[in-house]
Amino acid sequence: MKKFTVSTLALFFFSLSPVLFAQQANQKLPSDPEVVTGTLKNGLRYYIRHNEKPNKRVEFRLVVNAGSILEDDDQQGLAHFCEHMAFNGSKHFNKNQLVDFLEESGMRFGADLNASTSFDETIYQFQIPTDRQGLVDSAFLILEDWAHNLLFDPKEIDKERGVIHEEWRMGLGAQDRMQKKYFPLLFRGSRYAERLPIGKMDIVMHCKYETLKRFYHDWYRPDLMAVIVVGDIDPAAAKKQILKHFKKIKNPKPERERKVYGLSDNNKPIIAIATDKEATNNQVAVFWKHTKSHLITENDYRRSLMLSLVSGMLNNRFYEISQKPDAPFMYAGCGYGGFLVRTKDAWQCVAIPKTNKIQEAFSTLIKENMRAKKYGFTPGELEREKAEIISNYDNMLKEKNKTNSSAYAEEYIRNYLEQEAFPGIENEYALVKKLLPGITLEELNSAIDTLITRKNVEVLVTGPDKKDNIVPDSISLLIAYKTALVAPVTAYVDKKITKNLITEPLPGSRVVSTQKNDTFGFTEVKLSNGVTVILKPTTFKNDEILMDSYNYGGSSLAPDDKAFMARMTPTVITQSGVGPLNAADLNKFLSGKQVSVSPKIGELTEGISGNSTRKDFETMLKLTYLYFTQPRKDEEAFRAFRSKLSSQVRFLRSNPQMVFIDTLYKLSASNNPRYFQIPSAKQINDLNLDDILAFYKDRFADAEGFHFFFVGNFKVDTILPLLQKYLGSLPAINRKDAWRDVSPEFPKGITKTTVHKGSEPKSLVALLMEDEFDWSAKNKVIFNMTMNILNIRLREIMRENESKVYGVGIQKSTSKYPKPEYNILINWGCSPDNVEGLIKTVFQEMDHLRNNPPTTVNLEKARETMIRELQTNNEQNNYWLGKLKGSFLNQDKLLTLEELETIIQSIIPADIQGAARRFFTPDHYLQVVLLPEK
Numbered sequence: 001m002k003k004f005t006v007s008t009l010a011l012f013f014f015s016l017s018p019v020l021f022a023q024q025a026n027q028k029l030p031s032d033p034e035v036v037t038g039t040l041k042n043g044l045r046y047y048i049r050h051n052e053k054p055n056k057r058v059e060f061r062l063v064v065n066a067g068s069i070l071e072d073d074d075q076q077g078l079a080h081f082c083e084h085m086a087f088n089g090s091k092h093f094n095k096n097q098l099v100d101f102l103e104e105s106g107m108r109f110g111a112d113l114n115a116s117t118s119f120d121e122t123i124y125q126f127q128i129p130t131d132r133q134g135l136v137d138s139a140f141l142i143l144e145d146w147a148h149n150l151l152f153d154p155k156e157i158d159k160e161r162g163v164i165h166e167e168w169r170m171g172l173g174a175q176d177r178m179q180k181k182y183f184p185l186l187f188r189g190s191r192y193a194e195r196l197p198i199g200k201m202d203i204v205m206h207c208k209y210e211t212l213k214r215f216y217h218d219w220y221r222p223d224l225m226a227v228i229v230v231g232d233i234d235p236a237a238a239k240k241q242i243l244k245h246f247k248k249i250k251n252p253k254p255e256r257e258r259k260v261y262g263l264s265d266n267n268k269p270i271i272a273i274a275t276d277k278e279a280t281n282n283q284v285a286v287f288w289k290h291t292k293s294h295l296i297t298e299n300d301y302r303r304s305l306m307l308s309l310v311s312g313m314l315n316n317r318f319y320e321i322s323q324k325p326d327a328p329f330m331y332a333g334c335g336y337g338g339f340l341v342r343t344k345d346a347w348q349c350v351a352i353p354k355t356n357k358i359q360e361a362f363s364t365l366i367k368e369n370m371r372a373k374k375y376g377f378t379p380g381e382l383e384r385e386k387a388e389i390i391s392n393y394d395n396m397l398k399e400k401n402k403t404n405s406s407a408y409a410e411e412y413i414r415n416y417l418e419q420e421a422f423p424g425i426e427n428e429y430a431l432v433k434k435l436l437p438g439i440t441l442e443e444l445n446s447a448i449d450t451l452i453t454r455k456n457v458e459v460l461v462t463g464p465d466k467k468d469n470i471v472p473d474s475i476s477l478l479i480a481y482k483t484a485l486v487a488p489v490t491a492y493v494d495k496k497i498t499k500n501l502i503t504e505p506l507p508g509s510r511v512v513s514t515q516k517n518d519t520f521g522f523t524e525v526k527l528s529n530g531v532t533v534i535l536k537p538t539t540f541k542n543d544e545i546l547m548d549s550y551n552y553g554g555s556s557l558a559p560d561d562k563a564f565m566a567r568m569t570p571t572v573i574t575q576s577g578v579g580p581l582n583a584a585d586l587n588k589f590l591s592g593k594q595v596s597v598s599p600k601i602g603e604l605t606e607g608i609s610g611n612s613t614r615k616d617f618e619t620m621l622k623l624t625y626l627y628f629t630q631p632r633k634d635e636e637a638f639r640a641f642r643s644k645l646s647s648q649v650r651f652l653r654s655n656p657q658m659v660f661i662d663t664l665y666k667l668s669a670s671n672n673p674r675y676f677q678i679p680s681a682k683q684i685n686d687l688n689l690d691d692i693l694a695f696y697k698d699r700f701a702d703a704e705g706f707h708f709f710f711v712g713n714f715k716v717d718t719i720l721p722l723l724q725k726y727l728g729s730l731p732a733i734n735r736k737d738a739w740r741d742v743s744p745e746f747p748k749g750i751t752k753t754t755v756h757k758g759s760e761p762k763s764l765v766a767l768l769m770e771d772e773f774d775w776s777a778k779n780k781v782i783f784n785m786t787m788n789i790l791n792i793r794l795r796e797i798m799r800e801n802e803s804k805v806y807g808v809g810i811q812k813s814t815s816k817y818p819k820p821e822y823n824i825l826i827n828w829g830c831s832p833d834n835v836e837g838l839i840k841t842v843f844q845e846m847d848h849l850r851n852n853p854p855t856t857v858n859l860e861k862a863r864e865t866m867i868r869e870l871q872t873n874n875e876q877n878n879y880w881l882g883k884l885k886g887s888f889l890n891q892d893k894l895l896t897l898e899e900l901e902t903i904i905q906s907i908i909p910a911d912i913q914g915a916a917r918r919f920f921t922p923d924h925y926l927q928v929v930l931l932p933e934k
Contacts, residue, residue: 023354026297027143028297028421030427031424032049032424034049035048038239041225042246042250043225044222044249044283046226050231051231051401052232053402054405057129058137059408060126060229061228061229063225065217065258066224067118067120067227068080069191070118072214074203075211076200077326078203079117080198081207082117082216084160085160086124087099091145104860104864106868117234121417123413130869140244140459141244143245144245144249144877146247147220147222163803164806167806168198169830170806171198172279173278175646186458187266189263190264192261192263192340218290218388221252221255228409228412230412261344265289266456269478273460275462276465277654277759278654278758279654280658282353282357282471283352283460284350284365284460285348286366286457287346287347287457287458288346288615292344292345295419296421300526305432307336307438309439312389313372316588317372323582324640324642325639332364343422347452351364354643354644354678355646355650356468358472359476361489362459363480366483367489370485372492373448375492376444377441377444377445384591385591390433390592393425397425399428399543400426443718459477496726500579501622502622507623508724509526509724511526513526519896527723530703530704531703531706531708532707532732533708534708535716536709538713538878538880540712540876543609543613543614545612545613546711546712546877546878547610547710550605553737554601554602554605555601556693563673565687565688565691571641572603574599575641578630578632580630582634583634583637593619594616595623597627599700601696608624608627643685644682645679648682653678654763668770674740674742702732702737704735711881746771748924753927754931759932763931764828765839765930766826766929767927768824768925773923775814777903778903782915783822785859786916789859790846791809794808796840798838811824811827816890816892839927846922853909859909868906870900
């Protein structure tokens with residue numbers, strides 16, 4: 001169930017007697033009839049749903065209602081340790097056999113197979129193809145093994161200690177240090193303050209085997225478990241499998257009580273302040289704690305709607321404030337939800353203050369709540385927020401059978417752990433239509449009064465520990481809080497906005513030519529103003545239309561000293577609104593509409609992207625037309641943008657990882673002035689609105705040569721007249737745009753540098769290789785498969801065998817323009833003591849692939865993964881939007897799924913070995929290492 005806001009009874013409902021209303025409103029909400037649920041005699045709960053998005057895939061979840069909060073004093077960190085051991089040997093899957101099995105079926109470790117441990121629960125998840133019954137049978141066996149058949153081999157336990165220690169290491173830094181300061185204050189007297197899931201490393205590294213197994217024995221039991229199966233599977237068959245695998249599992253005797261730990265109330269505000277020299281931005285939050293509420297009855301649902309309405313309207317006000325140059329914060333928002341502990345919810349308001357504006361931002365949060373409490377909301381605000389809710393539910397209902405299985409799985413997890421009802425979208429939609437029309441401003445205005453309480457208030461402030469960043473002390477914050485509660489405020493003024501985006505008549509264009517491609521199901525239309533439109537109708541979603549476009553030029557046409565200005569141009573234009581509306585007014589105008597449009601400028605191209613429903617398709621085209629013809633010059637919005645940007649980047653160089661990334665980026669471009677990650681204060685101050693507007697107008701002055709792509713659920717004949725009207729009215733001056741090659745030169749030979757930054761025993765390593773690429777579909781397949789095989793091997797060696805990293809990543813890319821080249825980035829985090837040894841390991845493995853063909857197993861893993869991903873992507877609008885755009889932009893021949901699968905199947909070990917020799921260049925690479933400060 002998705003939580004939105006507001007409601008009261010439908011108007012007709014008031015005619016019924018109050019007694020009847022109370023009886024019906026307090027009845028439990030129905031459960032979605034399409035979900036098969038039940039509870040076994042041993043207490044295990046199960047949820048099963050047939051769903052075909054994605055096709056021939058099933059999502060599996062094992063939810064354990066136990067986490068770090070249940071650890072004994074000598075077990076701190078062992079709930080998380082148990083989760084790790086689930087991948088290190090069980091009754092039916094020996095060490096690495098589980099990961100091997102799933103990878104051989106085309107699934108990725110991390111993306112399709114993962115687990116997480118939090119304070120109160122542990123969740124295991126994976127996706128499996130259903131085209132082979134053996135895979136499905138094995139999936140249920142995996143769940144059963146996780147539930148009660150883990151081996152806890154002492155050798156594997158000792159190896160996994162190192163992996164967990166590296167995971168802990170990667171979490172070290174400013175946020176971790178500040179959290180250790182404020183957690184004991186915010187959650188004082190609570191078990192949550194001393195049971196962080198990562199635990200204590202002394203216990204993790206030295207605990208006895210029996211201590212670890214004791215946690216598994218006590219808490220991994222059927223009466224604390226739920227099994228969730230959602231996907232392209234017969235529910236009756238799935239239920240049989242669940243009965244087969246789980247009804248025999250017994251609960252331990254004696255059975256330990258599963259306590260629910262809470263948090264004490266506080267009469268006076270609790271204020272926690274934490275600063276750190278490596279922190280990069282300020283944060284302030286205020287929490288008004290409330291007793292935990294559950295979504296069980298119609299009354300609960302109505303209350304949830306009301307809370308969503310209140311938060312939506314307040315968030316719109318915060319957004320409006322943030323668009324002003326003198327706003328004390330960059331971003332702010334509020335909402336109602338869980339407060340970490342299971343017994344508490346909270347009305348939460350959070351802001352990211354600008355430098356030296358923490359106290360002012362905090363006061364603004366309080367004052368805006370008090371403004372709403374004193375004067376309430378306006379009819380216009382309520383109307384817009386209602387429209388937004390109805391629009392969201394309309395969309396969810398339309399996409400019911402196109403909703404991803406993972407989304408349904410998350411809903412059933414919430415039902416099991418939080419008792420949140422899952423009535424199904426038809427019932428939810430009926431509830432919203434019934435309740436929403438009767439909502440009154442008076443009800444909502446009084447709702448704020450119940451949220452802002454005198455007791456149970458907590459305040460959190462974090463920020464950089466810098467001389468030029470003023471962080472108020474607790475006394476100042478307490479005074480500011482009390483002052484803001486009684487400060488005089490005036491009523492919010494809801495400015496009326498235009499109802500028409502475009503008032504002038506548009507000339508439009510005629511269709512010059514139409515060409516259909518039956519193989520790939522798209523139509524290419526050329527308009528008389530030189531715009532080309534590619535249209536691909538699909539049924540992947542029931543009511544989604546995606547748009548993208550390009551023309552040549554981009555930021556490459558800006559001189560070097562204006563490159564940063566060119567990069568910032570789309571953001572400034574977007575934050576200025578468009579046509580007759582500034583950004584805040586445009587936000588109001590779009591309430592109740594499912595539409596988004598954004599201009600963009602890349603290095604070689606510029607364009608407009610967007611998405612909409614069929615109903616709002618014309619609005620998407622209107623906004624596209626306006627972004628071409630009527631970008632706004634908004635001095636106030638520009639000053640607000642520059643003020644935000646200055647605060648965002650001011651302390652970035654205090655963060656070791658940001659300095660590391662900036663160094664890598666600059667060196668990879670041979671210190672080309674166009675390429676950097678962290679702009680200087682001078683670069684920001686030198687930004688000029690007239691320059692930005694002139695550059696933007698120039699890039700969108702001529703629509704001739706633009707290619708627009710539309711993919712989604714539409715009929716070509718229906719939308720073509722609208723395309724002629726709006727895209728056909730875009731200006732054309734026959735300019736023949738082209739990009740210029742400003743790409744930097746990758747440094748020659750071997751370049752090594754070390755960044756000394758940070759106080760923690762933590763290192764980061766990046767190895768970057770870049771060179772020419774022989775552009776072809778087959779070579780791209782070979783390149784990607786080679787990188788996948790290397791990734792598998794590095795994970796097996798560096799994590800599984802040596803236990804010296806938590807993870808290792810490989811980012812790879814190929815590009816055709818401005819010149820065909822490939823890029824490989826291998827990165828990981830580790831102990832400073834292990835940097836050199838792990839670098840040697842990576843090059844040894846590269847060398848091994850250069851001199852030896854890959855194993856048949858690893859080749860099949862890479863092959864199967866690529867095919868599975870293509871099969872899933874082939875049924876997604878986003879994939880086809882990118883595929884069509886890439887084909888036209890790169891002038892590539894489109895290939896069918898079958899043709900791509902044929903290429904993948906044709907790859908032999910010698911192809912991978914040859915690719916390793918071409919792409920792994922031991923005499924040409926960039927190495928950047930982050931080490932702690934000396």
